[in-house]
Structures are given as C-alpha cells and as structure tokens.
Amino acid sequence: xxxxxxxALLDSQQSGGWxxxxxxQHFLADSNGVLFPREWLKKQDLPILAEHGIGHFDGDAIYxxxxxxxxxxxxxxxxxxxxFMLQGDADIFRLVGxxxxxxxxxxxxxxxxxxxxxxxxxxGERAMHCPRCESHHYPRLSPSMIVLVTxxxxxxxxxxxxxxxxxxxxxxxxxxxxxxxxQCVVREVHEEVGVEVRNLQYLGSQGWPFPHSLMLGxxxxxxxxxxxxxxxxxxxxxxxxxxxLPPLPAPRSIARYxxxxxxxxxxxLPEPSLLG
Numbered sequence: 237x238x239x240x241x242x243x244a245l246l247d248s249q250q251s252g253g254w255x256x257x258x259x260x261q262h263f264l265a266d267s268n269g270v271l272f273p274r275e276w277l278k279k280q281d282l283p284i285l286a287e288h289g290i291g292h293f294d295g296d297a298i299y300x301x302x303x304x305x306x307x308x309x310x311x312x313x314x315x316x317x318x319x320f321m322l323q324g325d326a327d328i329f330r331l332v333g334x335x336x337x338x339x340x341x342x343x344x345x346x347x348x349x350x351x352x353x354x355x356x357x358x359x360g361e362r363a364m365h366c367p368r369c370e371s372h373h374y375p376r377l378s379p380s381m382i383v384l385v386t387x388x389x390x391x392x393x394x395x396x397x398x399x400x401x402x403x404x405x406x407x408x409x410x411x412x413x414x415x416x417x418x419q420c421v422v423r424e425v426h427e428e429v430g431v432e433v434r435n436l437q438y439l440g441s442q443g444w445p446f447p448h449s450l451m452l453g454x455x456x457x458x459x460x461x462x463x464x465x466x467x468x469x470x471x472x473x474x475x476x477x478x479x480x481l482p483p484l485p486a487p488r489s490i491a492r493y494x495x496x497x498x499x500x501x502x503x504x505l506p507e508p509s510l511l512g
Contacts, residue, residue, distance in 0.1 A: 240293060240294055240327035241291065241292075241293050241327045241328075241330045241331045241334075242291050242292045242293075243290060243291040243334055244289075244290070244291040244292055245289065245360070245361070245362055246288075246289020246290065246291070246297055246298075246299065247289060248287045248288060248289050248299060248357075250289070250297070251274075251275070252274065252275070252297065253274045253289075253296060253297030253298060253299055254271040254272065254273060254274055254293070254296055254297070254298050254299070255271070255272055255273075255274035255277045255278070255298070255299040255300070255301055256270055256271060256272075256298065256299075256300050256301065256331075256332070256335050257272070257277060257282060257301045257303055257309075258300060258301065258302055258303065258332075258335055258336065258339040259302070259303040259304075259305060259306045259314075259339075260306075261316060261317040261336055261340075261445075261446070261447065262306060262314045262315060262316050262317070263314065263315055263317070263320070263332055263335075264306075264309060264312050264313075264314060265312060265313060265314070265315045266311050266312045266313075267311075269328070270315070270320075270328065270331075270332060271293065271298070274299050277301065278301070280307075280309050281307075282301060282303055282307060282309075283303050283304035283305060283307065284301050284302070284303060284304075285302045285303060285304050285342065285343060285346065286301075286302045286339075286342040286343070286346070286357075287299060287300065287301055287302070288300045288302070288338055288339075288342060288357075290334060290335055290338055291331075291334070293327075293331055298331070300335045300338055300339055300342075302339040302342045302343055317332060317333070317336055317445060317446070320332045320333075321333075321486055321488065321489070322486050326488055329488065332445075333443065333444075333445035334443075334445070336445040336447060337375060337443070337445050337447060337448050338362075338375060340447040340448060341364075341373075341375040341376060341448070342364075345364045345373045348366035348368065348369060348371055348373075349371075349373070350366065350369050350371045351366065351368050351369040351371070353366050353367065353368035353369065354366075355373065358372065361374075362374065362375060375448070376448050377443075377448055377449075377450045378410060378411075378448055378449050378450065379410070379411045379417065379449075379450050379452060380408060380409060380410045380411060380420075380444075380449045380450065380451055380452070381408065381409060381411065381417050381420045381421045381424065381451070381452050381453075381454060382406050382407070382408040382451045382452070382453050382454070382490055382491055382494065383406060383407050383408070383421050383424075383425060383433075383436075383453070383454040383455070383456050383494070384406045384454070384455050384456070384494040384495060384498055385406075385407065385425060385429075385431065385433055385456050385457075385458055386455065386456070386457060386458065386498055387457070387458040387475065389477055389478050389479070389502055390475040390476060390477055390478070391475070391476055391478060391481075391495065391498060391499075392407075392429065392431070392458065392463075392473065392474075392475055392476075393405060393406065393473070393474065393476055393481075393482065393495075394406075394407060394428065394429060394465075394470050394471075394472065394473035394474075395470070395471040395472045395473070396469065396470065396471060397468075397471045399471075400483075402482065402483045403482070403483045403484065403485060404472075404474070404476070404482040404483065404484065405484070405485045405491045406485075406491045406494055406495065407424060407425055407428050407429065408424070408451070408491070409423075409424035409427075409428070410449075417452050417454075418436055421433065421436055421454050421456060422436075425456065426461075427466055427469075428465070428466045428469055428470050428473075429463050429464065429465060429466070429470065429473045430461055430462065430463060430464030430465070430466075431458060431459070431460065431461035431462070431463065432458075432459040432460045432461050433456035433457060433458060433459055434456070434457050434459040435456065435457040436454050436455070436456050437454060437455045437456070438452065438453070438454055439453045439454060439455055439493075439494060439497060440453050440490065440493065440510045441453060441490070442489075442490040442493075442510065444490070451490050453490045453493065453494050453510075454494075455494065455497075455498060463475075478498070478499045478502045478503065481495075481499070490510065493508060493510045496508045
C-alpha cells in the first residue's frame, strides 16, 4: 500500500506534480486543501524565493514553493502551521511540517554564512552549496527534550505565557552544546520549576517544525524540592491528579502523548500511539 506522505529528493526541473506555497510557517490553501496543481500555482505571479522537490503524497510528486512574502490569490487563504496541527489529518500535518522545515532552511541559506556568496542547491543531496568557498549547508535540526514529571497519581504541568489560555503542558528545553539529553532534562526541570528528578525513561521522539526542533520525549520521577517557577518562562506550575487534569496540549503532539501514556498506565487503559 502506498504511504500517504513519503519524503524524497525530487528534481525541481521536472514538470508536473503538485505544489505547496509556504511563507514563514503559513501555507496557501483553498476549499480543496493545501495542494495545488504545480504548473497552475507557478502562474499566479508569486514571489518565489526557491523551489524544492520534497517527496510524494499518495504517490504524487510534491514540490515546495518558498515565497518572499504571502500574497493574495483569489479563492485562497493563508493558514498557519498550528492550524494544520489542530485539524484531523495527521498525514497532512506531517507533510506541511516537513515542508516548513525545508522552506525555513531554504530561506535562511540563500547566502553563505562563511563568505557571503550566493548559495546553490547541491545536485543529488538536500544541501546548499557555496561555489565560492565550497561550504555545504544541510537542513538544520535542533535537539531538545520534553519531559513529564510524575509523583504517583500526580503529574507536574506548567504554563508558559505564550500558551493558549488555560492550557498546561509538560516541560521542555533545548539541549546545550556539550550536554547530553539526560543532563538537559535534569537541568531544564530544575531551572523551570525548581525540583529534582530521577529514573529518566525515554519514550519517543517527534520532529517538531517550529521551526526545526527534534523533540526527545522522557518520563521522569519526582525526587525532591518544591515548585519554584522560573521568572519570565513559567507563568504557573502545579501538580495535577490524573483524575482531574486541566486543558491539555493538542492531540498528535508529543507533549500530549507523554501525558496520555502515563494516565493510561495509572488507570489501566490502552496506551496511545505517538504516530496515531
């Protein structure tokens, strides 16, 4: 059976296929969705910065048009990446999530960071090449951890000022240079809420296109300490019973997966799938 979304390196010189128009984590969409006939879309007088062949969806070739700025197209509107996450089609979210990462990389690597020369796509690889100094730049991934801290039937959840009103989530942070992911978990938990943790268990990972994170998910047990919230980072943090939880992150997010797995284990329910 054909997988709905399958990343691949496609030659943008080939004709045909379908295309997405992307600009700064927003996609052009109409009543039929986010995919348009490629040749039709390229005739819409769009300010195209770059074009990349990114893979196949239901067996059809998919191309990404990275735009200088969003423009109006009759019958269409721009939708944010987060809107796609909240909608029901997980395959479409995987597609636009991947496209966002490639589009962001293409936008940020038009010129060489070493010598300032114009960059060119490298044939046969997902890479940008500088003819002047021979530098290569590949799509960036920034490793980060996300962790659910638990204490028996209680889970520690927090709010950032950037969250949707009322929503509480797990703790997260970027891995620093020279640091292991496990060290990052211990450090970030202590920095953000002031407690110590133990018995770390890795549960899974998720590419998180905001814009180019790789989220490594953990469960950790509470060891000691009282909640002390990090100023300017944490708006509120509390222990919640698995029987009385606040509004939670969106389904299909790894944050929600970590919570749902632990609640299922405590209540004897079937465990969810991260890919589902």
